[in-house]
Amino acid sequence: MAPHLRKQLVVVGHGMVGHRFVESAISRGLTETYDITVLGEEPRPAYDRVALTSYFEVGAEALGFLPSGAYDDPRVTLRLDTEVVAISPRQRIVTLASGEDLHYDELVMATGAAPFVPPVPGADLDNVFVYRTIEDLDAIRTASKKSKVGAVIGGGLLGLEAANALHQLGLETHVVELAPRLMAVQIDDLGGRTLNQHINKLGLTVHTGAMTEAILADKKGRVERLALKDRNPLEVDIVVFSAGIRPRDALARAAGLDVADRGGVLVDESLRSSDEHIWAIGECAAVQGTMYGLVAPGYDMAEIVVDRLLGGAGEFTGADMSTKLKLLGVDVASFGDAHGATEGALELTYQDAVSGVYKKLVISEDGKRLLGGVLVGDAAAYGILRPMVASGMELPENPEELILPASRGGLEMDLPDDMQVCSCNDVTKAQIKDAVSDGSTLNDGSPCTDAACVTAHTRAGSTCGSCKTVVKKIVEDFFTAAGREVDKSLCQHFRMTRQELFDVVAVHGYTRFDDIVEAHGSGRGCDICKPAVASILASLLNQHVLDPGNRQLQDTNDAYLGNLQKNGTYSVVPRIPGGEITPDKLIVIGQVAQEFGLYTKITGGQRIDLFGARMEDLPAIWKRLVDAGMESGHAYGKSLRTVKSCVGSTWCRYGVQDSVGLAIELELRYRGLRSPHKLKGGVSGCARECAEARSKDFGIIATDKGWNLYVCGNGGAIPSHAQLLAGDLDKETLIRYLDRFLMYYIRTADRLQRTSYWMDSVDGGLDRIREVVVDDVLGLGAELEAAMDRHVESYFDEWKATIEDPEKMARFVSFVNAPGTPDPNISFREERGQVQAAVNDGPVSLGTTIPVGAP
Amino acid sequence: MTVDTQTTFEAVCRLDQIEREGGVAALVGGVAVAVIRTFDDEVYALSNFDPFSKASVLARGIVGTKTVRSDDGEEVVPFVASPMFKQAFDLRDGTCLDDPDNGDVAVPTYDVRVIDGVVEVGPRRS
Ligand code: SRM
Ligand SMILES: Cc1cc2nc3c(=O)[nH]c(=O)nc-3n(C[C@H](O)[C@H](O)[C@H](O)COP(=O)(O)OP(=O)(O)OC[C@H]3O[C@@H](n4cnc5c(N)ncnc54)[C@H](O)[C@@H]3O)c2cc1C
Ligand code: SF4
Ligand code: FES
Numbered sequence: 002m003a004p005h006l007r008k009q010l011v012v013v014g015h016g017m018v019g020h021r022f023v024e025s026a027i028s029r030g031l032t033e034t035y036d037i038t039v040l041g042e043e044p045r046p047a048y049d050r051v052a053l054t055s056y057f058e059v060g061a062e063a064l065g066f067l068p069s070g071a072y073d074d075p076r077v078t079l080r081l082d083t084e085v086v087a088i089s090p091r092q093r094i095v096t097l098a099s100g101e102d103l104h105y106d107e108l109v110m111a112t113g114a115a116p117f118v119p120p121v122p123g124a125d126l127d128n129v130f131v132y133r134t135i136e137d138l139d140a141i142r143t144a145s146k147k148s149k150v151g152a153v154i155g156g157g158l159l160g161l162e163a164a165n166a167l168h169q170l171g172l173e174t175h176v177v178e179l180a181p182r183l184m185a186v187q188i189d190d191l192g193g194r195t196l197n198q199h200i201n202k203l204g205l206t207v208h209t210g211a212m213t214e215a216i217l218a219d220k221k222g223r224v225e226r227l228a229l230k231d232r233n234p235l236e237v238d239i240v241v242f243s244a245g246i247r248p249r250d251a252l253a254r255a256a257g258l259d260v261a262d263r264g265g266v267l268v269d270e271s272l273r274s275s276d277e278h279i280w281a282i283g284e285c286a287a288v289q290g291t292m293y294g295l296v297a298p299g300y301d302m303a304e305i306v307v308d309r310l311l312g313g314a315g316e317f318t319g320a321d322m323s324t325k326l327k328l329l330g331v332d333v334a335s336f337g338d339a340h341g342a343t344e345g346a347l348e349l350t351y352q353d354a355v356s357g358v359y360k361k362l363v364i365s366e367d368g369k370r371l372l373g374g375v376l377v378g379d380a381a382a383y384g385i386l387r388p389m390v391a392s393g394m395e396l397p398e399n400p401e402e403l404i405l406p407a408s409r410g411g412l413e414m415d416l417p418d419d420m421q422v423c424s425c426n427d428v429t430k431a432q433i434k435d436a437v438s439d440g441s442t443l444n445d446g447s448p449c450t451d452a453a454c455v456t457a458h459t460r461a462g463s464t465c466g467s468c469k470t471v472v473k474k475i476v477e478d479f480f481t482a483a484g485r486e487v488d489k490s491l492c493q494h495f496r497m498t499r500q501e502l503f504d505v506v507a508v509h510g511y512t513r514f515d516d517i518v519e520a521h522g523s524g525r526g527c528d529i530c531k532p533a534v535a536s537i538l539a540s541l542l543n544q545h546v547l548d549p550g551n552r553q554l555q556d557t558n559d560a561y562l563g564n565l566q567k568n569g570t571y572s573v574v575p576r577i578p579g580g581e582i583t584p585d586k587l588i589v590i591g592q593v594a595q596e597f598g599l600y601t602k603i604t605g606g607q608r609i610d611l612f613g614a615r616m617e618d619l620p621a622i623w624k625r626l627v628d629a630g631m632e633s634g635h636a637y638g639k640s641l642r643t644v645k646s647c648v649g650s651t652w653c654r655y656g657v658q659d660s661v662g663l664a665i666e667l668e669l670r671y672r673g674l675r676s677p678h679k680l681k682g683g684v685s686g687c688a689r690e691c692a693e694a695r696s697k698d699f700g701i702i703a704t705d706k707g708w709n710l711y712v713c714g715n716g717g718a719i720p721s722h723a724q725l726l727a728g729d730l731d732k733e734t735l736i737r738y739l740d741r742f743l744m745y746y747i748r749t750a751d752r753l754q755r756t757s758y759w760m761d762s763v764d765g766g767l768d769r770i771r772e773v774v775v776d777d778v779l780g781l782g783a784e785l786e787a788a789m790d791r792h793v794e795s796y797f798d799e800w801k802a803t804i805e806d807p808e809k810m811a812r813f814v815s816f817v818n819a820p821g822t823p824d825p826n827i828s829f830r831e832e833r834g835q836v837q838a839a840v841n842d843g844p845v846s847l848g849t850t851i852p853v854g855a856p
Numbered sequence: 857m858t859v860d861t862q863t864t865f866e867a868v869c870r871l872d873q874i875e876r877e878g879g880v881a882a883l884v885g886g887v888a889v890a891v892i893r894t895f896d897d898e899v900y901a902l903s904n905f906d907p908f909s910k911a912s913v914l915a916r917g918i919v920g921t922k923t924v925r926s927d928d929g930e931e932v933v934p935f936v937a938s939p940m941f942k943q944a945f946d947l948r949d950g951t952c953l954d955d956p957d958n959g960d961v962a963v964p965t966y967d968v969r970v971i972d973g974v975v976e977v978g979p980r981r982s
């Protein structure tokens with residue numbers, strides 16, 4: 002479709018739900034038909050508002066959902082600092098604060114909610130804040146530096162979080178709540194009292210049943226005192242309002258859309274407003290009149306609108322309003338029908354006043370179903386109880402066991418597979434079990450082996466985190482049931498991880514598998530540990546992989562320096578650095594293929610693969626290639642494959658740097674480097690990114706000032722884009738960082754763990770890698786660079802060394818006792834003028850007529 | 857022509873032509889046989905044909921040991937992993953150690969002996 006004919010979709014608001022909408026629109030293909038423009042009023046891209054309180058600890062970057070500030074899909078435009086001031090449904094136009102008009106075909110409102118500030122005199126003074134955005138927190142932090150005492154007005158979920166934040170900023174903190182107890186919406190009286198106990202213990206002062214009458218200022222107009230009805234005033238320097246939220250529906254009201262009685266853009270269960278081209282999702286929406294102040298229902302709404310725009314019939318049918326407080330040290334949770342509002346509901350409570358634990362279960366009249374509950378002081382059971390409500394599963398014989406302390410019975414129970422474990426991301430138990438059992442979960446064809454991996458792949462546990470313990474338990478139970486220990490052993494022969502093994506080998510200076518397995522392993526090894534040791538030895542020593550003692554360790558492909566094909570033949574891939582090749586070399590490749598009857602194909606890695614070589618022909622084939630100045634391309638190794646390039650500034654009119662030159666230099670520098678998994682690189686000459694560098698383990702994109710270095714990307718079954726490690730580097734710095742990055746990966750990654758998975762597994766992820774590689778916080782920089790220098794200096798071409806060594810060549814025979822006889826099991830058929838591999842149903846016999854040579 | 861039991865064994869190579877924990881393919885009676893030497897210098901012979909991938913490649917696999925648990929306790933089994941899809945075969949009797957369907961996939965094995973440093977492959981075992 003021509004660009005101007007594509008439909009335009011505008012999203013107002015780039016908060017949690019707006020962001021989820023765009024992500025889903027991209028992954029579900031809505032951007033095939035729509036250009037999306039997202040308009041966000043905040044100065045930064047969407048971030049994790051749910052985790053806002055951790056901002057003081059972790060900083061803004063850690064909360065951000067879109068660190069690069071742009072979506073990977075070019076059909077999505079994100080404009081920040083951009084407020085929408087009006088919507089004209091008749092003309093289908095939104096007007097920005099700058100006066101600019103934007104046309105839309107479909108409009109999605111995701112404007113969220115605003116804190117409600119009651120009309121108390123003095124609410125407009127300086128040092129009176131709300132608690133909603135990173136900017137709010139910045140302002141509170143700045144003010145706190147000159148303050149001693151703070152008060153939070155509102156003792157609900159958010160109010161307590163805000164109070165905790167003030168407390169952490171070192172202020173003496175008061176919580177002022179109008180209702181007779183804290184968290185009045187979620188918990189009951191007894192629970193509230195128990196909670197008070199905990200909050201007081203934290204060092205906060207709670208005033209319940211207290212009504213704020215005014216905020217009074219000193220002579221300079223600064224907050225001085227909080228006047229409470231029928232109580233002594235509180236001397237305070239800072240006031241934070243957290244007295245509820247109101248949907249941001251002003252735009253909709255002004256545009257004449259229907260709004261709900263209690264506020265919010267009124268939408269039906271398809272999330273469509275009273276105008277057929279305007280949708281509302283998240284906290285600004287009132288679905289059939291009800292507004293939902295949590296993120297999970299907002300995410301559901303986002304998915305439904307994407308579905309609708311794709312022609313689906315998704316409907317929003319209500320949401321689980323369970324909550325868990327994330328205050329440090331105080332567990333509070335409320336789920337389902339916490340107040341026992343259902344007719345005939347029974348209550349079961351457990352209380353331990355000494356340790357401050359209060360638990361209540363609300364059970365159906367027949368005693369069979371769990372309807373809801375409240376947990377204060379110990380919410381460990383929340384992860385299991387909440388989904389029990391949602392799934393409606395039958396209660397066990399003695400439901401009281403569910404709330405007794407874990408030492409007395411506790412949480413041993415079999416949850417049904419279809420039970421939703423993670424409500425934030427709608428993940429069921431079955432999906433979690435799939436992730437640990439299904440071979441297609443990871444790119445290397447293996448399932449997840451721990452809960453962290455499951456969270457990365459299913460999202461379960463990645464939002465509010467309250468389901469994490471259950472996710473972990475399901476994973477562990479799964480492995481226990483399958484008779485597998487959840488350990489990180491490489492295999493039965495080595496009870497350690499690859500990283501530990503690497504350290505053992507490096508520290509002891511081992512050079513032989515035999516010594517390593519003797520001293521640190523058991524048995525004689527297998528097809529898992531042997532190649533892993535071979536790779537470690539190769540990274541450390543860079544010996545020939547076919548040296549005696551080494552070659553029996555090699556995986557299939559390394560063992561014959563070629564990739565094994567389905568009919569038992571091999572492929573031949575000469576290195577073509579950066580994809581640049583002379584006509585002379587091209588001609589030799591063609592001649593070799595002709596002579597040995599090989600199938601030729603251009604690979605996805607910008608080089609040429611010759612398939613169908615018989616093992617005994619490999620040396621002769623490689624001799625021809627080596628004589629013509631070519632060398633092994635290591636297509637068979639867990640090692641550097643290719644560094645793809647675009648043509649770059651030498652020819653391309655847009656190119657700003659010589660991408661081919663750099664790609665060749667890098668490919669030659671890192672060729673032959675053995676690593677935990679294969680490594681690929683790419684270099685593009687400008688931001689148009691024709692080399693697809695960001696789909697590589699290391700990708701480099703030219704800028705006017707130098708090079709941007711991206712790391713940890715890959716294609717394959719689960720693609721991920723490489724992330725910016727450092728920008729505008731000169732070549733020397735770039736190579737230094739790359740040396741360090743690659744060596745750090747080689748030393749610490751798990752076996753067959755590509756860089757993106759490795760990044761996920763590194764504590765602190767990309768930031769940590771940046772600290773080690775760029776900031777050199779571990780002081781390892783020089784050592785890693787030296788290790789890479791050793792590799793570069795000791796590089797030699799494996800194939801050249803093989804054909805020059807009669808001992809290594811001796812293995813390349815079809816039959817040890819009939820070297821002249823081709824293996825009859827190898828068959829071909831023909832297609833499009835070339836050979837193709839064929840397989841036989843059973844072994845092929847030559848009969849006994851062929852004379853067999855004596856040894 | 858006289859037939860004695862000796863002639864059913866065929867010399868295929870010297871023992872030192874097979875590396876420890878390595879294998880060679882030999883043509884015995886017209887069919888490909890994988891002759892494999894373990895770390896403790898035991899020699900085994902089995903069909904070179906991998907029933908899973910249907911390619912003649914077993915001699916090129918990694919050789920090692922596996923601890924297998926069964927009702928009779930634990931046993932350390934010498935094995936070769938197919939280079940194609942990595943299924944493990946017991947070198948002693950050719951049974952597959954990780955047959956997904958728990959069927960009885962096994963590759964044929966051959967008698968084998970070493971006489972004066974020469975490896976001889978005998979008749980196929982039933
Ligand atoms: C020949 C080639 C396909 C082609 O005809 O184009 C190819 C062929 C194979 N790929 Fe590939 N891949 C080829 C480019 C790619 C690319 C594209 C690229 O490099 O730009 C990708 C996606 C990019 C990436 O790796 O991130 C790719 C992703 C994979 C994967 C998935 C990796 C992952 O992390 O998900 C595997 C499986 C693995 O390595 O575990 C794989 C594995 C394989 C193996 C080695 C499978 C095997 O064990 O037999 C194939 C054997 C090649 C052979 O026999 O020579 N191949 N493979 C390409 C060789 C490139 C080269 O010149 O070296
Ligand atoms: C401290 C805190 C703790 C929380 N804890 C939890 C929790 O534990 N669990 C839970 O489920 N939820 C929690 N929430 C609620 C959760 O953050 C919200 O439900 C969620 O952010 C709603 O997403 P949204 O996209 O609808 O709104 P928002 O995330 O608020 O995004 C709306 C965006 O739209 C922008 N916008 C508004 N009007 C315009 C305009 N006219 N033009 C341009 N942009 C505009 C806003 O600036 C904002 O960036 C918490 C909230 C806070 C503040
Ligand atoms: S990435 Fe830029 S320099 Fe390279 S070919 Fe594409 S447009 Fe040209
Ligand atoms: S329930 Fe919130 S992350 Fe799973």
